[in-house]
Amino acid sequence: MTVGTKHTHLTYPDIDEAVDDDVRQHMEGMMEAEKGVLQAREQEMEECECKEGMFPNPTPGRRAFLLGAAAVAASTLPRGASASSGKAPAGAIEFDVPDDPTKVQGRLTNDDGGYGTRSQFESEARWRFPTKTKETSWTMTPLAESEGIITPSGLHFERHHGGIPTIDPKKHSLIVHGMCDNPKKYSMDDIRKFPSVSRQYFIECSGNGLTEFKAPFLKTVQGTHGLTSTSEWTGVMLSTILNEVGVQDGAAWILAEGADAAVMTRSVPLDKAWDDAMLIYAQNGEAMRPEQGYPLRVFLPGWEGNTHIKWLRRLEISDKPFMTREETSKYTDVVKDGKARQFSFTMEAKSVITFPSGEMKLPKPGFYEITGLAWSGRGKVRQVEVTTDGGKTWLIASLEGPIQSLCHTRFRIPWMWDGNPALIASRCIDETGYVQPTIAEINDVRGLNGHPKFASIYHLNGIMAWTIGADGTVTNAAHKV
Amino acid sequence: MLIHWSKTVILAGSLVAFIAAAPASAQKFNFGTTPSAEEIAKIDIDAMPDGRGLPPGSGTPAMGKNIYANSCAACHGVNLEGVSAAGGAALVGGRGSIGTPKTKKTVESYWPYASTLFDYVRRAMPFDKPGSLSNDEIYAVSAYILNKGKIIGDKDVMNAKTLPKVDMPNKDGFIPDPRPDVFNYR
Incomplete structure (x- = not known):
């Protein structure tokens, strides 16, 4: 499977509402934070021979692989086991890559001091929401390439x-x-x-x-x-x-x-x-x-x-x-009548398709396994339904067991993409029978005036959709299902 | 080796019998120690809406002016308008805006209890030196902010008795969580 990235212009919606400076700065900061990550990926891919592929994240390190191989070939390192001075992704150490790992001894056992690091070819990382102070801030888990249910x-x-x-x-x-x-x-x-x-x-x-x-x-x-x-x-x-x-x-x-x-x-x-x-x-x-x-x-x-x-x-x-x-x-949700809901503790049923998801590109029509995560703060996930036709029909996804209460649940469903534009989404039904609502249904109840840009701010558990363009480009289509 | 193994089995069996014999709620492990009153008082810094937890001391808006200028204005603005670039929120203004397209949450417009202001400053402010203000200084700077928000008068004294009685503009602005709010049940 080749890897690559979508060459996007990385345009964002205009912030044309009458928002104050504070909100505008916040919105622009968020755009810049995500854009920075996406641009870095694009730049990385410019160096890569493979231009088309599914993941936005160049498997990381493909470039490092090529450079690393060259470095080893040009030197006389005795074992492919010495760390080079190159820059490794967070949580990894960069080692020289031998032309043929069967022809040289590998790294020394326990040379990591007894606590392992991940492969230098893996670069998935959290990114920070650009609040003005780094002490009061938050980072996002990279869900796009998440596997199973456990977050490292x-x-x-x-x-x-x-x-x-x-x-x-x-x-x-x-x-x-x-x-x-x-x-x-x-x-x-x-x-x-x-x-x-x-x-x-x-x-x-x-x-x-x-x-x-x-x-x-x-x-x-x-x-x-x-x-x-x-x-x-x-x-x-x-x-x-x-x-x-x-x-x-x-x-x-x-x-x-x-x-x-x-x-x-x-x-x-x-x-x-x-x-x-x-x-x-x-x-x-x-x-x-x-x-x-x-x-x-x-x-x-x-x-x-x-x-x-x-x-x-x-x-x-x-x-x-x-x-x-x-x-x-904080952590109170202003709704329609100007009242704020307080002690809104429960995280209600929610799901999202993690593959394919925003900024990926499907290389060609054919078979893909749609997968994602579902969860509910009221108990177990009973069922997850997936649509690939914009909500006209919903199919029941398979759930990876054992299904645990109050825990991420991995869902999967096979899909033959015919190459036509598609609108995909998932919805979760939990063991109480609660069906994950659309974003419109939530906004109907709560109104949009809790914040000049972020509505009621908290507890958005609406259905998330992605569009797949004829060229395979995957784009945020929230609100379209 | 075999003897040790047998002993372990016997001990484990006794323990199970012991636990099974006692009602779960009566069973206590009694780990830990009893903290002294001083140990508790040292970290028991919360203040509740009815005034419980508020310490001795007092302050007025006038006394709070310099404290605000020195410790707060850099992030919250000379006029308490907030400083976006510093990440400091506006503390006054926006009264009556909650629930309109121009919703602006400040101490004046949104906070339902004056005790929360005291409590938060005491535990987390100033940002660059959290927990550094004396109780008098916290009363004073709270008085200054409440006065700038036109919630208390220029001469009002804030202390453990007066602060809980401050009538916050949005005191009735909060409701219990009514969710689930979308009823698509199967």
Whole structure:
């Protein structure tokens, strides 16, 4: 399969509405961020012999491969095992590439210090939403080439409100207090002594897709849907801790507070805390990554990501919500009547086709496997339906099992593309029977006035569509199904 | 080796019996320690709408003027209008705009509780030196912002008693989440 990229002019919709400078700067920043990534890919492809292909991301490194081979041929390196000084993608080390790997010994065993890196030919990376300050910003998971349901820890999306703190777990503690009989202070060693559980869950930021409420805006699935990721999370049930401290009658809420520069806080209903909330210390089989809250974070399965307080230092049990900034001025959705919905915790059923998706190019008519991700904050995905004719007919996709509750679910469906323009989309039905709505249906209920550009800003779970042009070009077609 | 293995089996069996015998809710592990009142107080910095958690101290708009100029204006603007390039939000203006095509969310137009302003400044501001203001300074700069938003008077004193009573313009602007809001059920 050849690889290549679409040679696009990378034009974006005009920002011609009467938006203020702040919003305009924000929109332009987003365009520039995505454009920068796409342009880098194009430039890379200029150097490549293959001009046509499916993925926007040149398999990375094809250029490096060619250059690397030349470098080895011109030198007298004794083993193909020494790292060259070339620039490797994030998370990789660049090594010289031998002409024939069967004719030289490979790299030395454990020479990586005992912790592996990915191939130098793989360059998928998060990109940052261009907020003005890098401390209060977010990055998007590259979903276009995602496989299966697990997001590699290093590609998990991020959202920070005061940067990523560096915390020594030996000095970190969690204090649980408030309306309880036995306030407690736990070291990380104490936390790890409790019975543990491991579960695969998604986390989605409630702002995922905020640019797409009014019209298609960003070009790639990373831009439109990259604020969702799935990991296997290990930790202690919060109910175990609540049982230890003895919650008093009348308690109804619990404040979770982080040890970052934002001292980030959210109030969580005690029902959720008793039900399935967890305190997490491990992710995908190793200690949780710093950007995910090392050494300890709250996890509220199926709920908006910002409630999963990272770098957790304090839990205070109370009778009322604390009404912190992140549950009043932020993470509230202004709807039609000018009222703001508050404590909109649940991430509703959603799906997106990740292949083919924006800025890819199908080289020629023929067989393709359409694939994507579906998830619901209300339980399991029951069914995913895919249309390739703009919504006239919907076919049932196959779901990769085991289907887990509150977890990404991979769907696939075979497709023969006849070379005519096509409009493809997916919709998710969860185990409650809720059918993923269209974006228009959501906007009908909520209105568009919550923000001059981003409508109600949060909780956009509408159907996402892509068009395939006669030349195979894949384009954001949100709102067209 | 065989002996060790047998012992392990016996121990594990005893443990299961022990856990099974006790009702789940009565079972306590008693890990951790009891934090001292000082340890809790050191990090218990939240303030609630009814005033719970607000510390001693006080401040007025006049006292807050210099604090704002020195610690806040660079990002939030000399006139509290916000500075896009610095990423600082507008703090005043936009009253009555919420839900119109010109929706502008500020402390004046959108924030439902004055306690949230105090709480947020105390935990996260100023951006370049979070947590560096004294309680008096936080009361004062909160008073300054509320006064600039025409929510309190020039001479009003903000403290643990007065702040919870501040009548925020958008205090009735919030509703519980009614979702699912699109009813396409099968």
